[in-house]
Amino acid sequence: MTPSEQDHIIGTAHRMADAARAAILPFFRSTDLGTENKEEGGFDPVTRADREAEKAMRRVLSEHRPDDAILGEEFGSKSGTTGVTWVLDPIDGTRGFISGTPTWGVLIAVANANGPIFGIIDQPYIGERFEGGFGRAGMTGPHGPRDLGTRGQTRLDEAILFTTFPEIGTRSEQTAFQAVAENMRLTRYGTDCYAYALLALGQIDLVIEAGLNAYDIQAPIAVIEAAGGVISDWDGGPAHEGGRVLAAANGSIHAAALDILRSNS
Amino acid sequence: MTPSEQDHIIGTAHRMADAARAAILPFFRSTDLGTENKEEGGFDPVTRADREAEKAMRRVLSEHRPDDAILGEEFGSKSGTTGVTWVLDPIDGTRGFISGTPTWGVLIAVANANGPIFGIIDQPYIGERFEGGFGRAGMTGPHGPRDLGTRGQTRLDEAILFTTFPEIGTRSEQTAFQAVAENMRLTRYGTDCYAYALLALGQIDLVIEAGLNAYDIQAPIAVIEAAGGVISDWDGGPAHEGGRVLAAANGSIHAAALDILRSNS
Numbered sequence: 001m002t003p004s005e006q007d008h009i010i011g012t013a014h015r016m017a018d019a020a021r022a023a024i025l026p027f028f029r030s031t032d033l034g035t036e037n038k039e040e041g042g043f044d045p046v047t048r049a050d051r052e053a054e055k056a057m058r059r060v061l062s063e064h065r066p067d068d069a070i071l072g073e074e075f076g077s078k079s080g081t082t083g084v085t086w087v088l089d090p091i092d093g094t095r096g097f098i099s100g101t102p103t104w105g106v107l108i109a110v111a112n113a114n115g116p117i118f119g120i121i122d123q124p125y126i127g128e129r130f131e132g133g134f135g136r137a138g139m140t141g142p143h144g145p146r147d148l149g150t151r152g153q154t155r156l157d158e159a160i161l162f163t164t165f166p167e168i169g170t171r172s173e174q175t176a177f178q179a180v181a182e183n184m185r186l187t188r189y190g191t192d193c194y195a196y197a198l199l200a201l202g203q204i205d206l207v208i209e210a211g212l213n214a215y216d217i218q219a220p221i222a223v224i225e226a227a228g229g230v231i232s233d234w235d236g237g238p239a240h241e242g243g244r245v246l247a248a249a250n251g252s253i254h255a256a257a258l259d260i261l262r263s264n265s
Numbered sequence: 266m267t268p269s270e271q272d273h274i275i276g277t278a279h280r281m282a283d284a285a286r287a288a289i290l291p292f293f294r295s296t297d298l299g300t301e302n303k304e305e306g307g308f309d310p311v312t313r314a315d316r317e318a319e320k321a322m323r324r325v326l327s328e329h330r331p332d333d334a335i336l337g338e339e340f341g342s343k344s345g346t347t348g349v350t351w352v353l354d355p356i357d358g359t360r361g362f363i364s365g366t367p368t369w370g371v372l373i374a375v376a377n378a379n380g381p382i383f384g385i386i387d388q389p390y391i392g393e394r395f396e397g398g399f400g401r402a403g404m405t406g407p408h409g410p411r412d413l414g415t416r417g418q419t420r421l422d423e424a425i426l427f428t429t430f431p432e433i434g435t436r437s438e439q440t441a442f443q444a445v446a447e448n449m450r451l452t453r454y455g456t457d458c459y460a461y462a463l464l465a466l467g468q469i470d471l472v473i474e475a476g477l478n479a480y481d482i483q484a485p486i487a488v489i490e491a492a493g494g495v496i497s498d499w500d501g502g503p504a505h506e507g508g509r510v511l512a513a514a515n516g517s518i519h520a521a522a523l524d525i526l527r528s529n530s
Binding site: 006025029084095096098099100101102103125126127142143160186188189190191194196201202203204 | 277294296360361363364365366367368390391392407425431451453454455456459463466467468469489516
């Protein structure tokens with residue numbers, strides 16, 4: 001890919017993130033979210049904000065990159081002719097969104113046949129944007145820009161682990177997760193995609209999740225790899241199709257956590 | 266208390282919150298936190314940011330209200346002669362702070378002999394400040410000012426519950442908590458004092474915690490009561506000394522959750 005095509009993709013991705021912010025913020029902490037439940041027998045909320053944000057991002061693509069493919073959480077797949085696919089989650093963490101927390105995010109990934117090559121994690125309410133790929137690894141936020149870079153902590157008993165729910169995945173997945181958590185200095189919950197941004201920032205050491213979709217993880221993969229981290233499934237293979245994900249600040253702590261996950265699942 | 270004395274207290278509280286922000290932000294997401302562990306056999310971190318922020322708040326008090334009493338997490342008690350006590354937690358959620366999350370807060374409460382009469386919950390990184398008492402119930406943030414007000418949801422199976430850790434308190438406290446959580450639409454973790462702000466904003470319905478100190482809960486009590494919420498211990502008595510806390514958006518859902526806590530503890 002030429003540098004000018006990369007720049008065109010990066011510019012389009014930021015336009016999409018701007019459009020998603022404008023679409024979502026009027027709904028955040030409003031009393032008219034139009035929340036619906038997608039999961040029979042459970043609670044998987046989707047709001048008008050999810051749908052309006054994905055529509056807004058697709059409008060930017062139809063204008064600036066009409067020949068690329070799209071995979072979006074709310075409106076499915078569209079085929080393309082360029083070899084580039086945009087993988088979109090308009091609000092990752094809708095449960096957090098409807099609760100008013102500021103740790104949900106807009107996920108925008110650019111993928112080729114081998115997986116993500118560029119990604120953005122955007123938090124519209126705080127005004128934070130994390131990006132990685134094409135030689136970039138940086139963030140902007142309320143207190144200015146900053147480079148991303150994971151940290152070198154390699155001891156599990158000094159490490160900080162994040163996941164979204166304590167009841168992660170199936171019962172056997174929960175057992176494996178707990179086996180890692182017992183070795184940690186600190187385990188925290190409830191952050192959705194924001195945990196991957198904290199990993200890329202060098203604030204935490206591990207994120208472990210299960211039951212993910214491709215659109216949940218492709219933007220985090222691009223950002224974390226650009227920041228120096230290592231991310232795989234629980235068998236050490238590629239994670240970009242979703243499922244069980246282990247994201248780590250460095251190869252050493254990734255290997256240590258992978259060992260525990262493997263011997264407990 | 267005269268309106269002019271109330272105004273003086275409110276003005277002093279905001280000066281203290283400003284001073285704490287300035288003291289804390291240089292440390293947030295820095296690599297030089299100076300973290301120490303206060304708990305033998307466990308992990309209860311305190312950072313230079315905690316200490317510098319409490320010092321900064323005490324400096325404001327020594328200049329503007331030298332005769333009031335102080336109870337602070339890091340530097341203990343100072344007696345006073347006015348009947349007014351400032352109850353301070355410079356960083357509520359130090360575990361979240363050292364992880365880089367944006368849901369820790371500075372807690373400033375003003376109490377008389379009967380408990381808190383005014384409180385501030387401040388989130389310096391996002392730039393959000395929630396206040397309640399003396400006829401005020403409002404917030405300011407990156408998207409402007411807003412009135413606080415709890416919501417009228419009364420059904421447990423439509424409600425959202427927050428707590429900081431899934432392993433809340435003792436084993437019997439955990440059992441009681443889980444009995445409430447099983448009735449909820451949604452239970453979320455990891456927010457520290459920010460959950461009380463979300464309750465006052467009308468975003469969530471219940472916060473249940475155990476093992477709190479007076480300085481963890483007095484500012485949330487003032488903000489939540491000013492916003493129309495109900496907050497007590499797990500026996501329905503006053504919560505301002507800490508311990509087990511049940512905060513609710515309204516009296517009806519408070520009574521429903523209290524019933525479950527009582528019959529399971």
